[in-house]
Amino acid sequence: MKSKRTAEGDAFAAFSIAVLRLAGHLQAEGDTLAKPAGQTSARWQVLAAADHAPMSVADAARALGLARQGVQRVADLLEGEGLIAYRDNPAHQRAKLMELTEAGRVALSDIQGRQAKWADRHGGKFGEQRLREATAVIAEVLASLSGKQQA
Numbered sequence: 001m002k003s004k005r006t007a008e009g010d011a012f013a014a015f016s017i018a019v020l021r022l023a024g025h026l027q028a029e030g031d032t033l034a035k036p037a038g039q040t041s042a043r044w045q046v047l048a049a050a051d052h053a054p055m056s057v058a059d060a061a062r063a064l065g066l067a068r069q070g071v072q073r074v075a076d077l078l079e080g081e082g083l084i085a086y087r088d089n090p091a092h093q094r095a096k097l098m099e100l101t102e103a104g105r106v107a108l109s110d111i112q113g114r115q116a117k118w119a120d121r122h123g124g125k126f127g128e129q130r131l132r133e134a135t136a137v138i139a140e141v142l143a144s145l146s147g148k149q150q151a
Contacts, residue, residue, distance in 0.1 A: 023053075027041050030044060033114045037107045047108045049085070055097065084098045085100075085101050087099060
């Protein structure tokens with residue numbers, strides 16, 4: 001027997017499906033933007049996290065909403081290519097901090113240049129107000145699903 005949903009439940013199910021489909025498209029677009037720099041969306045995310053502030057792999061995984069093991073694998077590949085370096089973490093003996101190398105900064109800057117043009121083009125189609133409202137709803141849903149209160 002099929003369960004009936006409320007109108008709100010139907011709307012939330014449709015919203016969820018749309019967000020999942022959007023995530024797939026954004027992943028593919030991210031790969032396209034990162035490819036000329038020899039990177040992928042996953043590598044780009046870790047480079048950007050390391051550029052934001054020196055952080056451990058676990059911190060980056062939490063910030064990105066990804067599994068620590070996956071971020072560790074990508075970070076190790078980036079380190080092997082000289083795009084990030086691990087340095088000592090004064091707060092934790094074993095959890096090293098990731099930081100961008102000069103080569104990592106060049107790769108990230110290359111990607112960010114393409115991303116800015118891409119974001120401007122797509123942002124212009126929908127307008128700042130609508131996009132900020134949609135972002136606010138997504139942030140509320142994320143907070144609700146993760147059990148965190150909005151600030």
